[in-house]
Amino acid sequence: MTRFVLGRIGFYTLIAVLLAFFTIPLLWLAAAPFTSDPTYEVRVPDFTLDNFTAILEHPYALPSLLNSLVLAVGTALLVVLFAALAAYALSRVRLPGRDALLYALLLLSSIITGTAAMVPLFQLAVELNLIDSQLGLILILSGGLLPAAIFMLKDFMDSTPKSYEESARVFGASPLQIVRHVVVPLVRPGLATIAVWAVANVWGNFLMPYLLLSDVEKQPAAVIMYTLYTEGGQANLTLLSTFGLLYSVPVVLMYLFVSKKYGFRFHGGIKR
Amino acid sequence: MAAIELRGLTKVYPGGVKALDSLDLAIPDGEFFALLGPSGCGKTTLLRTIAGLETATGGAVVIGDRDVTGVQPGARDIAMVFQDYALFPHMDVTDNIAYPLRIKKVGKADRQRKALEVGTRLGLDQLMDRRPGQLSGGQQQRVALARVMATQAKAFLFDEPLSNLDARLRLEARTFLKKLQRELGVTTVFVTHDQAEALAMADRMAVMEAGHIRQIGTPAEVFQRPANTFVAAFIGSTPMNLLDGTVRGDTLEVAGCKVPVPVSAEGLLVDGERIVYGVRPEYNTYSAEPAEGSLGGKVAIVENLGASHLVTLEVGDVLVQAVVPEGDEPELGVDGFATPRRDRALVYRDGELVSA
Amino acid sequence: MAQATSPPEAPEVIDEARARRYSSDAAGLGRLRAGAFVAPALALIAVFLVFPALWVLYLGLTNYRLTGTAAAEPKLVGFDNFVKAVSDPAFWNSTWLTVQFVLGSAVIGQVVLGFTIAWLMRDRTGPLKRAVEGLVILAWILPSAVVSFLWVALLDRDGGTLQALLHLPGFAPLLDHPMLSIVVFNTWRGAAFSMMLYGAALGNVPPSHLESARLAGASGWQQLRDVVFPHIRGHILTNLLLISLWTFNDFTPFMLTAGGPDGQTEVLAVHVYKVALLGQELGYGAAVSTVILLINLVVAVFYLRLLRSKK
Ligand SMILES: Nc1ncnc2c1ncn2[C@@H]1O[C@H](COP(=O)(O)OP(=O)(O)OP(=O)(O)O)[C@@H](O)[C@H]1O
Numbered sequence: 001m002t003r004f005v006l007g008r009i010g011f012y013t014l015i016a017v018l019l020a021f022f023t024i025p026l027l028w029l030a031a032a033p034f035t036s037d038p039t040y041e042v043r044v045p046d047f048t049l050d051n052f053t054a055i056l057e058h059p060y061a062l063p064s065l066l067n068s069l070v071l072a073v074g075t076a077l078l079v080v081l082f083a084a085l086a087a088y089a090l091s092r093v094r095l096p097g098r099d100a101l102l103y104a105l106l107l108l109s110s111i112i113t114g115t116a117a118m119v120p121l122f123q124l125a126v127e128l129n130l131i132d133s134q135l136g137l138i139l140i141l142s143g144g145l146l147p148a149a150i151f152m153l154k155d156f157m158d159s160t161p162k163s164y165e166e167s168a169r170v171f172g173a174s175p176l177q178i179v180r181h182v183v184v185p186l187v188r189p190g191l192a193t194i195a196v197w198a199v200a201n202v203w204g205n206f207l208m209p210y211l212l213l214s215d216v217e218k219q220p221a222a223v224i225m226y227t228l229y230t231e232g233g234q235a236n237l238t239l240l241s242t243f244g245l246l247y248s249v250p251v252v253l254m255y256l257f258v259s260k261k262y263g264f265r266f267h268g269g270i271k272r
Numbered sequence: 273m274a275a276i277e278l279r280g281l282t283k284v285y286p287g288g289v290k291a292l293d294s295l296d297l298a299i300p301d302g303e304f305f306a307l308l309g310p311s312g313c314g315k316t317t318l319l320r321t322i323a324g325l326e327t328a329t330g331g332a333v334v335i336g337d338r339d340v341t342g343v344q345p346g347a348r349d350i351a352m353v354f355q356d357y358a359l360f361p362h363m364d365v366t367d368n369i370a371y372p373l374r375i376k377k378v379g380k381a382d383r384q385r386k387a388l389e390v391g392t393r394l395g396l397d398q399l400m401d402r403r404p405g406q407l408s409g410g411q412q413q414r415v416a417l418a419r420v421m422a423t424q425a426k427a428f429l430f431d432e433p434l435s436n437l438d439a440r441l442r443l444e445a446r447t448f449l450k451k452l453q454r455e456l457g458v459t460t461v462f463v464t465h466d467q468a469e470a471l472a473m474a475d476r477m478a479v480m481e482a483g484h485i486r487q488i489g490t491p492a493e494v495f496q497r498p499a500n501t502f503v504a505a506f507i508g509s510t511p512m513n514l515l516d517g518t519v520r521g522d523t524l525e526v527a528g529c530k531v532p533v534p535v536s537a538e539g540l541l542v543d544g545e546r547i548v549y550g551v552r553p554e555y556n557t558y559s560a561e562p563a564e565g566s567l568g569g570k571v572a573i574v575e576n577l578g579a580s581h582l583v584t585l586e587v588g589d590v591l592v593q594a595v596v597p598e599g600d601e602p603e604l605g606v607d608g609f610a611t612p613r614r615d616r617a618l619v620y621r622d623g624e625l626v627s628a
Numbered sequence: 629m630a631q632a633t634s635p636p637e638a639p640e641v642i643d644e645a646r647a648r649r650y651s652s653d654a655a656g657l658g659r660l661r662a663g664a665f666v667a668p669a670l671a672l673i674a675v676f677l678v679f680p681a682l683w684v685l686y687l688g689l690t691n692y693r694l695t696g697t698a699a700a701e702p703k704l705v706g707f708d709n710f711v712k713a714v715s716d717p718a719f720w721n722s723t724w725l726t727v728q729f730v731l732g733s734a735v736i737g738q739v740v741l742g743f744t745i746a747w748l749m750r751d752r753t754g755p756l757k758r759a760v761e762g763l764v765i766l767a768w769i770l771p772s773a774v775v776s777f778l779w780v781a782l783l784d785r786d787g788g789t790l791q792a793l794l795h796l797p798g799f800a801p802l803l804d805h806p807m808l809s810i811v812v813f814n815t816w817r818g819a820a821f822s823m824m825l826y827g828a829a830l831g832n833v834p835p836s837h838l839e840s841a842r843l844a845g846a847s848g849w850q851q852l853r854d855v856v857f858p859h860i861r862g863h864i865l866t867n868l869l870l871i872s873l874w875t876f877n878d879f880t881p882f883m884l885t886a887g888g889p890d891g892q893t894e895v896l897a898v899h900v901y902k903v904a905l906l907g908q909e910l911g912y913g914a915a916v917s918t919v920i921l922l923i924n925l926v927v928a929v930f931y932l933r934l935l936r937s938k939k
């Protein structure tokens with residue numbers, strides 16, 4: 001009996017410590033945006049909304065969120081479109097060298113990371129005049145995400161029975177009709193997963209835009225956030241707190257949406 | 273409506289599996305034809321090659337008066353029901369039934385009317401707005417049928433359309449399908465590995481083994497006169513007794529007993545040659561006393577088949593089975609005798625049926 | 629019912645080419661169209677992923693710099709850059725720091741913490757489980773720029789939250805214990821992945837095995853050792869390889885400490901950035917990148933081997 005009670009006490013103490021460890025760093029983000037004159041220390045907020053005006057006044061804050069959106073949506077569209085086409089063809093047609101190609105893709109995507117490739121990517125961007133080009137950054141980010149996206153989507157398509165397509169084919173549907181009428185609706189959850197995954201990846205990515213976008217008007221929120229707290233004298237905590245919150249909210253909403261809708265939890269390889 | 277003819281049809285899968293080996297088959301217009309065989313013998317492959325979902329490695333497929341070997345599946349004027357029905361999960365029943373018409377660019381109003389018409393005929397009129405996921409197995413099967421009916425195809429191909437139904441529903445669907453096919457008169461090829469299904473429904477049937485057709489005939493022919501020992505052993509709810517024997521004048525010596533030469537082999541046997549003597553358990557008459565031309569031994573096993581019993585006798589060192597009516601089953605271990613019906617017993621030489 | 633119709637006159641020997649005129653994949657796509665479907669993705673991957681990786685190998689052999697004469701006409705210098713790296717104490721310092729970072733935050737921190745949470749929560753449902761998991765996952769999904777700043781605020785030396793909580797004026801973890809700080813930070817940041825992976829793995833341990841162990845009187849620890857670990861051994865290895873790879877390539881420490889103070893947190897990822905892009909020695913940076921690539925390759929091949937052997 002005492003052993004049981006001790007066990008309970010131990011369990012709840014451990015849980016309390018864990019909760020504290022994970023909560024304390026996040027408290028600031030929850031409290032500071034609603035506190036007048038926020039400091040580094042977490043204080044009980046007085047629920048002011050005045051801090052949010054700081055964002056409106058800052059010349060780069062809101063535009064940077066828009067930049068993040070452009071980069072994320074652009075990359076997600078490109079990745080979903082190209083990965084879906086490639087994954088479908090690889091799943092359904094015995095192309096010569098298919099297995100080797102898939103293996104190589106998987107290998108590449110895990111070894112060529114931003115860290116390992118930053119030097120040549122920077123160089124490449126200089127040579128191709130892609131420095132300060134959002135399109136260039138989208139292409140580079142897409143190139144990095146595509147192998148994993150193709151791999152995940154191919155898995156998804158492999159598990160979709162072929163008989164739907166064959167059935168449509170016997171009725172006389174052309175390949176493109178089959179893709180439009182049958183394949184796309186069937187794999188829609190997979191496409192949505194990849195889109196969300198790509199958006200989440202780009203939205204949080206710091207290194208690539210930091211390297212390749214030097215024009216502050218084109219920089220996404222990740223870079224602006226970093227600049228805000230590293231550059232120049234005293235950091236503007238009013239701005240940092242509200243901006244950090246606005247920048248974080250979409251990710252959280254997206255996560256909630258996806259896990260509600262598809263019961264999907266970010267799984268292996270979903271995020272670096 | 274059209275006849276189907278296969279000439280020397282061969283299919284070798286990448287990787288070297290020869291699933292169809294130079295196969296010839298003619299199915300006349302309007303016939304309900306069943307393909308039966310053990311798992312992996314190539315039934316599905318045959319059906320898919322007729323449909324054009326697999327390209328033939330050699331040989332020709334002729335539908336009606338058109339050689340369609342190199343023609344796309346969609347242009348062959350056939351319709352196919354898959355084993356899992358392949359109803360599009362994102363479309364309701366109406367859209368599923370109307371899909372073939374949508375491909376043929378029939379107007380929306382027309383194809384919905386047609387879908388409702390066909391659906392009503394199959395008793396689906398209350399379900400037209402449901403998605404396949406909201407239907408029972410039997411209802412899904414009828415939607416799949418409605419969808420092929422809406423195509424106005426020249427021939428229907430069914431790959432085990434009843435195997436996803438439970439036993440009771442399967443009997444109902446069997447009768448329904450047969451009746452429907454009669455009414456429509458469309459040439460139908462039907463794959464099954466359930467021989468009862470084939471025997472019950474088909475006008476004619478083929479038994480396949482390893483890419484070859486081993487016998488073609490009406491269900492009665494195939495059941496009563498299996499053309500070879502493979503078909504003999506494969507067909508029947510209880511396998512046929514196949515016993516090694518030797519011709520001794522006008523009798524046969526089988527398992528140490530003497531039996532008369534069956535009617536079907538009379539005058540076709542040579543004295544002293546080795547043969548296989550075949551008789552179905554249903555055509556063995558069981559008795560407790562020896563009879564003229566009976567196989568005698570000890571009762572080793574008695575199995576209950578419901579309205580009858582299957583009795584296994586140990587005759588020398590071979591086993592002989594006989595079906596015994598309810599109430600007449602013997603005790604284990606007693607002496608028993610099985611007398612084959614002379615007009616039903618068969619003789620095989622080198623695995624092939626001896627007959628005139 | 630009609631009798632067998634007389635067969636039409638069809639050629640006896642079929643024309644092989646004609647029989648193969650159309651494709652037999654499910655949608656009738658055919659190789660040509662399939663190739664066209666794959667091409668755009670492969671083109672992007674080739675230009676922006678494969679080519680850079682190959683180029684890094686080449687760059688590592690040159691004396692390329694961003695400015696100056698070496699920028700205009702880079703020369704092949706053979707293995708000089710590698711020799712330079714191997715004899716540079718800064719490189720070895722970074723390597724050693726990376727080892728500490730990966731071992732401390734991934735192999736020990738995230739694995740132990742992730743497994744502990746998964747184990748504590750294994751049979752629970754309801755608000756407590758949702759709260760714990762939600763917070764752990766939140767730490768993982770928030771943008772790295774935001775969480776980095778949150779930790780800067782937490783650990784700040786004039787009035788950070790931690791200092792206020794502990795009542796330790798002058799307590800400055802980022803300056804006094806920078807490596808420990810980023811290790812704890814990364815453990816906090818990445819525990820979610822291990823937690824979810826082990827949560828799924830523990831869900832697959834057959835309850836009957838645990839029950840029979842419990843009936844036999846096994847203690848919690850014995851159940852873990854004799855029933856759970858043998859079942860999830862594969863998951864542990866997968867998890868270790870993946871998070872090691874990710875942590876090894878993680879650039880986030882840069883946002884906390886920028887490699888400082890005094891190079892005390894200059895892990896290889898940050899080292900490359902500093903020498904190649906700030907110091908402009910692209911050739912030397914590429915040589916270090918090559919080393920990173922090779923280490924990634926070894927880990928990835930090992931991981932793929934493991935995946936294959938499971939199938
Ligand atoms: N896509 C394929 N690639 C290679 N071999 C195949 C393929 N499909 C079938 N086979 C092989 O061809 C042979 C015939 O297969 P098929 O599916 O036609 O058999 P089946 O008679 O329909 O069997 P079942 O009753 O189990 O459905 C089998 O040996 C099978 O392994």
Ligand SMILES: [Mg+2]
Pocket residue numbers: 315316317
């Ligand atoms: Mg089959």
